[in-house]
Amino acid sequence: MRRNVRITFGVIVLLAIFSLVTVWPHNPDKYIPGGAAFPQGSGIHIKIGDWTFDRGPFKLGLDLVGGTHLLLQSDMSKVAASDQPSALSGLIQVIGRRINQYGVSEPVIQAQGADRVIVELPGVKNVEQAISLIGQTAQMDFREQVVNKDTGATEWVVAKVKGSDGQDHELTGQYFKRADVGFDQTTGAPKILFQFNDDGAKMFQEITTRNMYKPVGIFLDNQPISTPTVQGVISNQGEITGRFTLDEAKNLVIQMNAGALPVPVKVIEQRDVDATLGSDSVARSIIAGEIGMAIVVLFMVIYYRLPGVLASGALGVYTLLAMAEFKLIPVTLTLAGIAGFILSIGMAVDANILIFERMREEMRAGKTLGAAIDAGFDRAWSSIRDSNISTLITCAILFWFGSNYGASLVMGFALTLGLGVITSMFSAITVTRTFLRMLVSTGLATSSWLFGLEKPAHPTSAAASQESRG
Amino acid sequence: MMLDIVGKRYYFFLLSLLILIPGVISLALPGGLRPGIDFASGSIMTVHFDKVVDQSELRSEFTPLGHPEVMVQRSGSEAGAESGSTFIVRTYPLKAEQKDESGKVTASSERQNVDDALKARFGNMQVLSFDSVSPLIASEIVRNAVIAVIAASAGILLYIAYAFRRVKKSFRWGTCAVIALVHDALVVLGVFSLLGRLFDVEVDAMFITAVMTIIGFSVHDTIVVFDRVRENYGRRVGDRLENIVNHSIMQTMARSLNTSLTVVLVLVALYLFGGVTIRTFVMALLIGIVTGTYSSIFVAASLLVVWENNELNAGWKRLFGGRTQAKVAS
Numbered sequence: 001m002r003r004n005v006r007i008t009f010g011v012i013v014l015l016a017i018f019s020l021v022t023v024w025p026h027n028p029d030k031y032i033p034g035g036a037a038f039p040q041g042s043g044i045h046i047k048i049g050d051w052t053f054d055r056g057p058f059k060l061g062l063d064l065v066g067g068t069h070l071l072l073q074s075d076m077s078k079v080a081a082s083d084q085p086s087a088l089s090g091l092i093q094v095i096g097r098r099i100n101q102y103g104v105s106e107p108v109i110q111a112q113g114a115d116r117v118i119v120e121l122p123g124v125k126n127v128e129q130a131i132s133l134i135g136q137t138a139q140m141d142f143r144e145q146v147v148n149k150d151t152g153a154t155e156w157v158v159a160k161v162k163g164s165d166g167q168d169h170e171l172t173g174q175y176f177k178r179a180d181v182g183f184d185q186t187t188g189a190p191k192i193l194f195q196f197n198d199d200g201a202k203m204f205q206e207i208t209t210r211n212m213y214k215p216v217g218i219f220l221d222n223q224p225i226s227t228p229t230v231q232g233v234i235s236n237q238g239e240i241t242g243r244f245t246l247d248e249a250k251n252l253v254i255q256m257n258a259g260a261l262p263v264p265v266k267v268i269e270q271r272d273v274d275a276t277l278g279s280d281s282v283a284r285s286i287i288a289g290e291i292g293m294a295i296v297v298l299f300m301v302i303y304y305r306l307p308g309v310l311a312s313g314a315l316g317v318y319t320l321l322a323m324a325e326f327k328l329i330p331v332t333l334t335l336a337g338i339a340g341f342i343l344s345i346g347m348a349v350d351a352n353i354l355i356f357e358r359m360r361e362e363m364r365a366g367k368t369l370g371a372a373i374d375a376g377f378d379r380a381w382s383s384i385r386d387s388n389i390s391t392l393i394t395c396a397i398l399f400w401f402g403s404n405y406g407a408s409l410v411m412g413f414a415l416t417l418g419l420g421v422i423t424s425m426f427s428a429i430t431v432t433r434t435f436l437r438m439l440v441s442t443g444l445a446t447s448s449w450l451f452g453l454e455k456p457a458h459p460t461s462a463a464a465s466q467e468s469r470g
Numbered sequence: 471m472m473l474d475i476v477g478k479r480y481y482f483f484l485l486s487l488l489i490l491i492p493g494v495i496s497l498a499l500p501g502g503l504r505p506g507i508d509f510a511s512g513s514i515m516t517v518h519f520d521k522v523v524d525q526s527e528l529r530s531e532f533t534p535l536g537h538p539e540v541m542v543q544r545s546g547s548e549a550g551a552e553s554g555s556t557f558i559v560r561t562y563p564l565k566a567e568q569k570d571e572s573g574k575v576t577a578s579s580e581r582q583n584v585d586d587a588l589k590a591r592f593g594n595m596q597v598l599s600f601d602s603v604s605p606l607i608a609s610e611i612v613r614n615a616v617i618a619v620i621a622a623s624a625g626i627l628l629y630i631a632y633a634f635r636r637v638k639k640s641f642r643w644g645t646c647a648v649i650a651l652v653h654d655a656l657v658v659l660g661v662f663s664l665l666g667r668l669f670d671v672e673v674d675a676m677f678i679t680a681v682m683t684i685i686g687f688s689v690h691d692t693i694v695v696f697d698r699v700r701e702n703y704g705r706r707v708g709d710r711l712e713n714i715v716n717h718s719i720m721q722t723m724a725r726s727l728n729t730s731l732t733v734v735l736v737l738v739a740l741y742l743f744g745g746v747t748i749r750t751f752v753m754a755l756l757i758g759i760v761t762g763t764y765s766s767i768f769v770a771a772s773l774l775v776v777w778e779n780n781e782l783n784a785g786w787k788r789l790f791g792g793r794t795q796a797k798v799a800s
Contacts, residue, residue, distance in 0.1 A: 394686030
């Protein structure tokens with residue numbers, strides 16, 4: 001028994017050290033506001049053979065780093081129902097490429113439901129420009145290489161064909177019908193099959209004729225997506241072969257179809273936060289969390305004495321573990337998410353309070369210290385389990401509610417609170433119990449005063465706590 | 471110290487009603503809750519001027535921009551508010567840039583127009599935050615919020631019925647817990663309805679999040695009391711339910727108050743020192759946590775006694791000339 005306690009204690013210490021290493025800030029000054037004696041540290045990067053452990057900073061949400069969150073509604077009215085999923089992924093690729101050109105670091109572009117796209121742009125200054133860029137309709141055209149007479153360099157020029165009206169027409173996405181993935185019958189290699197409409201077929205026939213054995217470029221938003229070399233005259237149907245992987249072929253098909261049938265989008269939700277407001281929020285939340293935790297520790301120590309000290313130690317382990325989880329999973333921290341975490345610090349000691357109250361009762365009923373500890377934990381367990389599950393149910397439903405329209409605030413809150421509740425069950429039960437048992441086994445803690453058991457301890461302290469609630 | 475909470479249950483029910491009635495009336499009247507842009511759609515921006523700017527001058531600046539409906543509120547203690555002035559500006563959704571088929575701009579972005587006009591009029595300006603929600607998504611958020619609250623209540627009811635399945639009529643326990651959580655949600659909704667009428671406090675998606683957290687916390691507290699009742703039920707066979715429940719409430723009282731206290735302390739720290747943007751959210755949580763603790767001590771388990779003793783039926787008969795004796799179950 002005692003051996004088991006020691007092993008558990010060792011595991012807890014190792015976990016705590018691992019978590020501390022994981023969450024240690026690169027710039028502690030920023031997170032441990034002035035005055036606190038906290039040593040400098042720059043994080044740890046472990047490398048064992050090929051395995052590396054590189055601990056980056058926390059992932060902070062847009063409301064903390066500053067940036068723009070956009071929810072785009074696509075207009076799929078012109079797209080056949082069966083093509084809508086691929087049209088949406090085409091749209092996401094088109095938006096993604098434009099944002100990359102715009103030079104945003106770590107953008108998020110993801111589908112939301114069947115016809116919406118979430119776009120998150122951290123640190124964008126000129127939001128209106130970014131929106132205008134994203135909102136453009138995709139432009140596909142076919143180009144041929146021409147030697148520039150002045151510079152002598154070859155450049156891509158949109159292929160033009162004289163139409164029946166005598167005017168030059170550019171071969172653009174409007175003449176393109178669709179692309180599909182096909183497979184070579186002998187080698188089984190993936191290839192791209194594409195079709196033009198009637199006008200397009202005539203134009204492409206002329207273009208392939210004059211560019212035989214030369215490359216023709218397929219451009220989307222002025223960027224080449226494929227530059228195959230013409231191997232024969234193509235009119236309404238053609239194929240592109242090459243060393244594609246299946247994914248590359250699929251990807252190219254999605255992009256070509258996105259150019260052929262552009263899907264218009266409009267912004268239906270926009271949330272911008274200035275970076276200064278974001279960093280101010282981070283600093284304030286950290287101060288609030290530190291003060292909140294200090295008050296909880298003070299309360300626990302004064303009210304429960306020795307067990308309170310141990311519970312505070314467990315709360316420290318809890319804070320480290322939860323933060324390590326946020327970093328490793330990783331959880332994108334938002335202002336509401338941090339609030340959820342701070343709230344969970346207050347709730348994390350709930351299980352301890354339940355257990356300690358029960359211990360006091362059992363000791364008052366005449367049990368020995370060791371027996372009272374065991375009884376306290378055993379009897380309080382069903383309450384802790386049932387009550388925490390109800391909070392977890394709420395968190396799960398909140399997460400669903402938030403994810404339904406991409407509300408990162410609501411999701412962040414539900415996620416950190418839920419993770420906090422699960423982690424606190426471990427810290428309040430396993431960690432506190434191990435600490436208590438270690439201490440009892442030393443024989444140092446035998447005084448009932450240390451456990452808050454002077455007579456008549458319970459009624460006066462209960463009355464005091466009622467008064468302090470005002 | 472043994473308080474007879476269950477014995478005085480009807481006084482506590484009366485107290486609950488007194489707190490609930492003004493809020494519920496305010497909720498039921500037209501314009502019960504002031505919907506924020508999440509539910510009503512619109513744009514809301516926090517702007518900071520380096521200069522000191524007059525509120526009415528700022529408001530009048532929006533009429534020529536096509537937004538006479540603008541609401542301007544002075545805001546303090548945001549980042550960089552040491553000098554100059556900060557305002558929260560609420561309008562109908564600001565339209566994005568409009569283009570025709572050929573990609574020519576037919577109407578410039580309203581947001582940009584506002585930016586330009588305010589800068590020209592009041593000098594250097596910084597948009598600290600900008601939120602815009604279209605009517606399309608707003609109506610969806612409302613629907614999802616309603617579904618979420620109903621789903622959470624139903625989920626909790628089912629879970630309690632399951633957790634207490636060994637108790638006779640466990641469904642009643644679940645129902646009492648749900649009545650207590652509806653009580654807590656109504657108190658918070660009522661208070662915010664009144665705050666909306668008095669101080670223009672708006673409710674948004676974060677408020678719904680707060681209400682759902684309160685629901686979870688309220689049940690959390692109630693379960694601890696019920697769990698004790700369940701335990702004592704088995705030990706004190708033959709005792710009157712009132713006594714068992716009251717004893718259980720007293721045994722869990724210190725825990726209920728202490729847990730609530732630690733959470734309240736943390737929330738107060740968050741309210742006073744945390745970011746301004748989540749202050750309303752934290753306030754909703756604070757009100758709800760206190761109410762949740764009250765309801766778990768004074769309402770939930772007492773309701774169970776009322777139900778198990780069939781007191782409503784007895785009271786009904788007493789009032790309308792049925793049998794005068796109320797039978798007390800053991």
